[in-house]
Amino acid sequence: MPRVPRAHSLLLAAAIFLALGAARAQTWEQAVNPAAVYSADGKPLSQRVVHYTIEAKYNEKAHTLDATETLVYRNLTGRPLDTFPFHMYLNGFQPQSTWVRELHRDAPDYAWEEKYRGAVNIQQMTVEGMGDLTGQLQFIHPDDDNADDRSVVEVKLPKPVPPGASVTFHIKFYDVFPEVVARTGYMHDFVMGAQWFPKVGVWWHGGWNCHQFHLNTEFFGDFGVYDVQLTLPQNYVTGASGIEVGSRNHPDGTRTLTWHGEDIHDFAWTASPRFVVAEATFPGSAGPVKMRALVLRPHAAQTQRYLTALRQAMYYFDHWFGPYPYKQITLVDPDPDSRAGGMEYPTLFTADTTWWMPRGLLEPEVVTVHEYGHQYWYGMVATNEFEEAWLDEGINQYSETSIMDELYGPDRSLLDLWGATAGDTELFAHTFYARSPDTDPITRKAWQFMTGGAYGNVTYGKTASVLHTLDGMLGKETMRRALHTYFLRYRFTHPTGEDFLKTVEEVSGRKDLRPFFDQAVYGTQVLDYEVLSVSSSPVDWWKPGGGLGGVWRNQVLVHRKGDFLFPVTVEVRFDDGQVVRENWDGKDRWVRYTYDQKAKVVSAEVDPDHLIDLDRDLFNNSRTAKPDATAARKLHNYWLLFNQWMAQIVSWLI
Amino acid sequence: MARSGGYVGRGAALARRDWPGLAWLYLSNLVLAALASTALSAEFGSVLNTSLEAQRLARGFDAAVFLDLLLRPEVTPRLLAPASLFFAIAFALVTLFLTPGIVQGFLSGEHLRMGAFFQACGRWYGRFFWFAVLTLPVFGIVLGVLSLARDALLSWAEKSPEPRLYFYVGLGTLLVMWVAAVVLRLWFDLTQFALVHSGRFWRSIATGIRLLRQGCFRLLWIYCSISLLGWLGLAAGLWLWVKLPPERVGLAFLLGQAILIVWLGTRYWQRAAEALWFREHAPALLPAAAVPVPMEPAPGPLPASPATPQ
Numbered sequence: 001m002p003r004v005p006r007a008h009s010l011l012l013a014a015a016i017f018l019a020l021g022a023a024r025a026q027t028w029e030q031a032v033n034p035a036a037v038y039s040a041d042g043k044p045l046s047q048r049v050v051h052y053t054i055e056a057k058y059n060e061k062a063h064t065l066d067a068t069e070t071l072v073y074r075n076l077t078g079r080p081l082d083t084f085p086f087h088m089y090l091n092g093f094q095p096q097s098t099w100v101r102e103l104h105r106d107a108p109d110y111a112w113e114e115k116y117r118g119a120v121n122i123q124q125m126t127v128e129g130m131g132d133l134t135g136q137l138q139f140i141h142p143d144d145d146n147a148d149d150r151s152v153v154e155v156k157l158p159k160p161v162p163p164g165a166s167v168t169f170h171i172k173f174y175d176v177f178p179e180v181v182a183r184t185g186y187m188h189d190f191v192m193g194a195q196w197f198p199k200v201g202v203w204w205h206g207g208w209n210c211h212q213f214h215l216n217t218e219f220f221g222d223f224g225v226y227d228v229q230l231t232l233p234q235n236y237v238t239g240a241s242g243i244e245v246g247s248r249n250h251p252d253g254t255r256t257l258t259w260h261g262e263d264i265h266d267f268a269w270t271a272s273p274r275f276v277v278a279e280a281t282f283p284g285s286a287g288p289v290k291m292r293a294l295v296l297r298p299h300a301a302q303t304q305r306y307l308t309a310l311r312q313a314m315y316y317f318d319h320w321f322g323p324y325p326y327k328q329i330t331l332v333d334p335d336p337d338s339r340a341g342g343m344e345y346p347t348l349f350t351a352d353t354t355w356w357m358p359r360g361l362l363e364p365e366v367v368t369v370h371e372y373g374h375q376y377w378y379g380m381v382a383t384n385e386f387e388e389a390w391l392d393e394g395i396n397q398y399s400e401t402s403i404m405d406e407l408y409g410p411d412r413s414l415l416d417l418w419g420a421t422a423g424d425t426e427l428f429a430h431t432f433y434a435r436s437p438d439t440d441p442i443t444r445k446a447w448q449f450m451t452g453g454a455y456g457n458v459t460y461g462k463t464a465s466v467l468h469t470l471d472g473m474l475g476k477e478t479m480r481r482a483l484h485t486y487f488l489r490y491r492f493t494h495p496t497g498e499d500f501l502k503t504v505e506e507v508s509g510r511k512d513l514r515p516f517f518d519q520a521v522y523g524t525q526v527l528d529y530e531v532l533s534v535s536s537s538p539v540d541w542w543k544p545g546g547g548l549g550g551v552w553r554n555q556v557l558v559h560r561k562g563d564f565l566f567p568v569t570v571e572v573r574f575d576d577g578q579v580v581r582e583n584w585d586g587k588d589r590w591v592r593y594t595y596d597q598k599a600k601v602v603s604a605e606v607d608p609d610h611l612i613d614l615d616r617d618l619f620n621n622s623r624t625a626k627p628d629a630t631a632a633r634k635l636h637n638y639w640l641l642f643n644q645w646m647a648q649i650v651s652w653l654i
Numbered sequence: 655m656a657r658s659g660g661y662v663g664r665g666a667a668l669a670r671r672d673w674p675g676l677a678w679l680y681l682s683n684l685v686l687a688a689l690a691s692t693a694l695s696a697e698f699g700s701v702l703n704t705s706l707e708a709q710r711l712a713r714g715f716d717a718a719v720f721l722d723l724l725l726r727p728e729v730t731p732r733l734l735a736p737a738s739l740f741f742a743i744a745f746a747l748v749t750l751f752l753t754p755g756i757v758q759g760f761l762s763g764e765h766l767r768m769g770a771f772f773q774a775c776g777r778w779y780g781r782f783f784w785f786a787v788l789t790l791p792v793f794g795i796v797l798g799v800l801s802l803a804r805d806a807l808l809s810w811a812e813k814s815p816e817p818r819l820y821f822y823v824g825l826g827t828l829l830v831m832w833v834a835a836v837v838l839r840l841w842f843d844l845t846q847f848a849l850v851h852s853g854r855f856w857r858s859i860a861t862g863i864r865l866l867r868q869g870c871f872r873l874l875w876i877y878c879s880i881s882l883l884g885w886l887g888l889a890a891g892l893w894l895w896v897k898l899p900p901e902r903v904g905l906a907f908l909l910g911q912a913i914l915i916v917w918l919g920t921r922y923w924q925r926a927a928e929a930l931w932f933r934e935h936a937p938a939l940l941p942a943a944a945v946p947v948p949m950e951p952a953p954g955p956l957p958a959s960p961a962t963p964q
Contacts (some may be wrong), residue, residue, distance in 0.1 A: 189817035274815060298817050336817050355817055418895050419715055426718035434725055544853065605706055618722065622706035629699060631708035634903045635720075636695035641910045643687035643738050647745035648918055652839070653793060654750050654786035 033260040035228070035348075037325045038244045038287040044555065045263040045325055046247035046492035050224030052267065054195040054197055057231040057254075063186045065175040069197055072168050073161075077203045080160035084169075085140065085210035086153050087487040089195035091316035092213035093118030093178040093185075096148035099140070106452045118178035118185060122153065122198055128168040130158050132607055143212045144448065151213035153198070153634055171198055173531050180338040187338035190272040190296070193230075195219070199266070204384065204494060211386040217457040218378075218385035218392070221265035223492055228267055231256045237275035239294045239330040241267045241346045263325075263492060264346035265382050270332050278303045282314045286323035289314065295333040298355045301363060306331055306351055310366035316403045320480050321487045324375060331368065342367050344374030361416030362408065366424060370400040380491040382519040383552050388497050389455075390521075391447040394463020395500070395558060396481070401464055402476075425468060430613055432461020438524045438617045442466070443497055465613040466520045472611025473516070474508045482507040497521070520614060528562035529586070529606045531570075532622035556593045562616065571608035574599035581608070601625055661876050665927025669919070671765055675756040676922045678868075680915055682748045690741035696927045697729045698705060714900045751788055754778030756922070757850045760929035774850070779925050781855055782846065788859075788938060789842050800831045833874070843925060847932045861936075876927045884920030888913060 025188050037045055068180045075081050092099035095112050103110055126132045133155050162169040178185040184194040201210025202222050204579035209220060226242060234255045238447030241259025249255045261267060275294040282289045288562055295303045310331055318324060330348040330466060334340040349371035353364040373396040377383075383391035388426050397585035404424040415422035436457035439450045449455035471479050485496075485502040519525040539551045554573055570582045570591075576599035595601070605622035607615060624643055669676065701723060710716040711723075713792040723729055758774035766774070804827040811823040814871030820926035842903035852858060866873070898906055 053803075159688050162945055188813075190815070335815065337812070356821070411710075415717055419718050419900060420716040421714055426716070427721065431721050431725070432724060523772060540761050603706060617726070618719075619701050619705045619707045619726065624706065627699075627703035628708070628712075629703050630901065630903055631711040632695060632699040633700045634715075634900075635698045635702075636691055636905070637903060637907050637910060639694050640687050640691040641914065643690045643741065644683050645917070646738060647683055647687055647742040648914070648921075650742040651746040651749040652921065654746050654789065 009403035017574070022486060030042055033245050034243065036260055036262040036322075036327055037537070038327065039325070046223035047076060047109070048224045048263070049076060050200060051227075052224065053227045054121070054267075054321070055229045056197075056482055057071075057615070058191070058271070058414055059237070060189070060191070063177040063191070065177070065193070065196065067173055067197065069171040069173060070168060070286070071126075071171065071200060072166050073200060074166050075161045075163055078163050080162050081167075081203070082157045082160035083208070084155050084167075085208050086155070086198040087195070087201065087210060087213070087219075087424055088120050088122075088139075088153050089197060089213050090118040090120040090175055090184070091150040091178070092313035093181055096146070097151060097213070098144055098146045098149040099151065099213045099215055099429035100448065101146065102452075106215065110535075115179040117176065117182045118181075119174075120196070120198065121174045121176075122171055123172075123174055124172040125211075126170045127155075127157060129169070134346050135156070141212055142210070142317075143214070146212075149212050152201075152210050169200075173198055179569070180335075180340045183340055183343050185340070187335040187340070189274065190270070190335035190338060190340075192268070192332075192334060192338070192340040194268040194340075194343070194348065195266075197267075202384075202494070209384065209386070211447075214386075216389075216449060217437065218389065219266060220384045220386055220494075221382070222262055223265050223382065226259070226261040226264060226267040228269070229256055229258045229260075230269055230403050232271050233273075235273045236271040237273065237277060237294060238269060238271040239275075239292065239332055240269035241327050241330075241348050253567040256420060261346065268333070268345035268348055270294065270348075270350075270554050271561050271572050274298075275333075276300050276303070278307060280307055280311070280423065282311055282329075284314065284324050285318050286325045288323055289326065290328040291331070293327060293331040293333070295331075296335065299333050299336075299353055300494040301355075302353050302357060305364050306333065306353075306368055308373060309365040312365075312407055313403060314371040317373065317399070321376055321399075321484050321569070322491070326375075329372070331372075342371060344371050346379050347375070349374065358417055360415065362404070362414055362416075362424075363406075366400065366428070368403060369403050370396060372390070373399045373403075376487060376491075377432050378536055381487060381495050382492070384494060384495070385444045385446065388443065389459045390442045390463040391495070391500060393459045394442065395467065396479060397429060397460040397464040398467035401468070402471075417528070425464070425613065429468060430459045430618075433465040434616050435461070437462070439524045441524055442521050446498075462520075468613035469611070470504065472609070472613070473513075474504075476510050476512065479504075510576040515565070519566075523564075526562035527564035527612065527614045528560075528616045528620070529566075529568055530561050531606060532557040532559040532590070533602045533609040534572075534601050534604050534623050534625050536625065539596055551598055552600050554595040554597070554599075555565040556601065556604040557590060558604070558606060559583065559590045560588070560594070561576075561620070565613075566614075568606050568612065569608060570604060570606055572604045573602045575602050579621055602634050660926045661872075661930050662879050664930050665876070665880070665923055668760060668930060669923045669926040672759045672926070675752060676915075676919055677770070678752055679749060679922070680918055682752075683745055683914070683918065684911070686741045686745045686748070690738045693737065694729075694731060694734050697734075698723070700728055701726055711877070712903075713899055718822060729906060751775050751779050751847065754782055754850055756925065757846055759927065760926050761847060761851060778850055781820060781849060785842070785845065785849065787861075789838075793835065793838060796834055797800055797831060800827075800834055802920060803827070805833065820905065820922065827940070836874065836877055840870070840928065841878060843928050844873075844932060844947060849934065850896070851932075851936065865932065865935060869931060876931065879926050880920055880924045880927060884917060887916040887920070891916065 020304055039045055042578065051072040054067055055068040091097060091163045093116055094100065122137060124132065125137060136155050137153050139155045140148045140152050141147060142152065153570055177191065180187050184192050185194060195524065198275065199221060201208045202220055211217060212234045234249055234253055239262055240259045242259040244257060245260045246258035247255060257348065272542050274297045276297055278293045280293065282291055284362060291307060293303055295304050295306065309514045314324060326347045328347055332348060332350045334350045336354050341350050343350045348523050351364060351371060352367045353581050357364060377396040377399065381397050385392050401424045407413065410423045410425060412421040413424040414427055436454040439454040440458050440459055442463050446455060449458065484505045485507050486500055489503065490499060501521065505511065505513055534556050536552045536554045558570055565586055567585045570584060572580045572593065578599055582593055603622060603624040665784050670717060684836040707719060710719045714928040724731065752775055755771040756779065775857050807827055808820065844865045845858050848858035848861040849855065891909060895906065895909055898909065
């Protein structure tokens with residue numbers, strides 16, 4: 001066989017590749033896939049900016065993937081585009097990446113191992129009508145000075161794409177999956193294919209929005225259509241975004257599955273030979289939704305817990321916020337060691353449990369409700385998670401805690417085991433927030449928070465506490481209407497924080513919420529009120545005998561300890577059963593209430609209806625005239641028993 | 655030879671007869687733990703005693719409120735942990751001091767009066783202390799090696815996709831470590847008995863080993879039988895604890911103390927049963943003068959041996 005010169009061989013390969021790509025694209029254009037969504041008027045639900053067509057083959061032994069991707073991008077920006085950035089997320093799992101740098105900054109003891117290395121390599125990129133542009137690819141790092149970060153690559157086209165026109169990219173790429181460090185990769189025979197393909201950035205607010213992959217940031221993408229063919233071993237049970245539209249076995253023991261997704265902005269898949277499939281149907285208001293649970297065999301006993309929680313979540317989201325328009329939702333129970341649990345993707349999410357999970361610990365339920373909630377506050381209301389993570393994680397945390405409290409009761413919606421209880425809102429909103437009350441404003445860009453812990457506490461906990469406080473200010477019904485309006489108005493778009501806040505103002509009819517938003521959302525002021533003292537002494541204390549039996553002067557001193565100005569209610573109780581409520585605007589640093597009467601004050605409490613979840617310290621909100629040591633004695637008892645028991649263990653040794 | 659059940663039953667009777675030793679142990683355990691707990695109790699009280707929020711801990715146990723409490727700067731359990739360790743070590747030393755008296759009582763045929771009890775404590779304390787100093791490295795080496803083996807097995811199990819394997823390997827290896835620790839404990843107990851009995855330090859260690867080789871499985875069985883009863887007592891106590899109305903703090907205190915007395919009593923009972931076994935098996939290994947054993951009938955005249963020179 002004559003040797004083909006190198007330049008010729010490259011040209012030949014490119015020509016074959018282009019021809020195959022075009023043929024494939026044509027095949028899918030012509031293919032009639034069943035609709036993956038319910039649409040009342042038959043029109044697309046979103047402005048479909050992108051259409052990805054991917055063919056991939058997974059090597060389960062090497063944990064690698066060979067793929068070709070065709071991306072058709074519609075230029076709806078209103079201006080010519082000649083530069084396109086692509087996310088290359090898997091390159092974040094490399095020791096010199098920004099992602100790992102930030103991890104090392106937050107956890108200096110973190111030890112790097114080669115098995116954590118991930119990579120996505122573009123082997124070839126051609127653009128229809130413009131030729132092979134592989135040589136034009138250049139890694140960029142728009143967020144920091146890390147030249148070693150390879151999580152964003154940019155290509156400059158030889159000629160711009162005019163407004164309203166489309167451009168088609170053909171990309172041949174190769175993935176190396178890491179043992180899961182976060183969200184994506186393999187663990188044992190489980191694999192989670194997330195953030196796995198070169199994905200174009202979003203043209204937003206007059207520029208490309210394509211941030212590097214950071215430790216704390218999640219994702220942002222344009223809506224579109226995904227047609228994905230994935231070849232895996234036949235014994236693997238798989239799940240993916242969208243709906244399955246085809247399956248064919250091959251003689252080599254592999255199977256190719258085809259999925260079709262519409263009006264989604266990402267595509268994820270998962271596979272394991274140990275998945276057990278359970279299915280059910282939810283009668284959604286847009287149409288029946290197939291609930292598909294892929295549960296690992298050791299966790300099969302918890303399948304019903306998962307499905308029940310999913311059904312409950314779907315019911316509440318449908319009733320409170322709006323319809324779920326997709327025809328399927330897939331729940332994935334990941335390998336428990338994989339760190340892939342508790343993550344959302346369009347029409348698919350990962351839950352989390354262990355084989356020994358007791359009934360009284362509602363972790364599978366909480367995770368299921370939370371991750372399903374992201375179908376709304378990420379999947380459909382597709383906010384920019386890099387820059388405004390609170391709109392996704394925070395609103396979703398509020399939704400999750402509200403639903404869990406509604407289902408199980410606010411004092412035991414997370415834990416009800418052996419006499420111990422805990423509420424989801426109390427623990428996963430207030431306690432989170434109380435750990436970082438003043439480090440960062442909610443609106444800070446995700447990678448700019450002080451630490452990963454502060455990001456979590458503020459984005460999830462503080463946002464949920466702010467919204468629960470709004471529940472108290474506006475009423476739960478009003479807040480639900482506000483979120484319902486926000487969802488219907490902004491689904492399948494990319495709204496901002498201001499869009500959300502204005503919706504709350506509009507629906508509630510309140511024009512006086514700005515000072516609250518300025519402090520709670522944009523500021524770092526801490527809300528903390530305390531009852532500093534309660535006292536009763538005879539009015540005529542100076543008389544012989546101290547005036548006992550006469551009138552008492554009762555005084556209650558309330559102090560604004562934090563710098564957050566907020567009007568509060570103070571409830572004062574007296575020993576004759578009388579209850580007095582005072583309203584204080586909270587503007588001064590303190591207020592003193594004085595009551596001359598025959599009864600003595602028993603207690604005083606700020607926020608007696610417990611509506612201000614944003615109050616950092618709930619212990620100092622009240623004060624009783626007489627101390628009651630029951631709780632302290634109880635805790636002392638526990639500590640004493642623990643010390644006695646520890647001492648006995650130590651003494652056993654000698 | 656008596657059955658294990660016999661040792662367990664008679665051990666219980668012996669422990670009951672010598673109950674003051676247990677009472678001393680319990681009282682010192684309570685007093686020292688109370689000293690270790692006082693500071694944290696004061697910290698809790700400063701936050702909780704005048705707050706209505708405290709009712710969520712008094713009328714139940716709200717873990718979220720408890721975590722909120724731990725977040726407060728006034729509450730510093732981490733700073734108080736060294737005090738707990740200090741008092742735990744103090745209790746271990748008190749136990750070491752009381753053990754010779756307890757052992758002397760168990761080995762003698764009758765209940766010791768208080769004076770004799772403390773006299774024995776004082777007489778043997780130094781040697782018990784040095785023996786304890788010797789035992790700690792032995793525990794450290796044996797359990798350290800087993801712990802390394804456990805880690806290796808666990809990292810192997812971690813590679814399996816079956817999550818229960820990791821749990822069962824972890825549990826199984828812990829059980830092995832526990833049995834190894836109990837065997838060592840039995841050796842040390844036997845050595846302490848021999849020490850009180852013979853007064854010879856190094857020889858007692860050897861005696862302990864020889865006795866352990868002789869009765870290891872029987873002693874292990876005795877120990878585990880009593881342990882099982884202790885665990886059952888603990889489980890019953892915890893079951894009752896969960897059933898108690900959460901605001902009945904006084905009752906919970908009494909129940910907690912009962913559980914700890916059962917736990918402490920289990921160990922006391924084990925020593926008593928081991929002491930009975932020792933009393934019945936030690937004579938063959940100890941000098942005749944040290945153990946008052948019934949005299950065998952005097953042997954008759956020896957037959958003449960052909961090899962015996964006349």
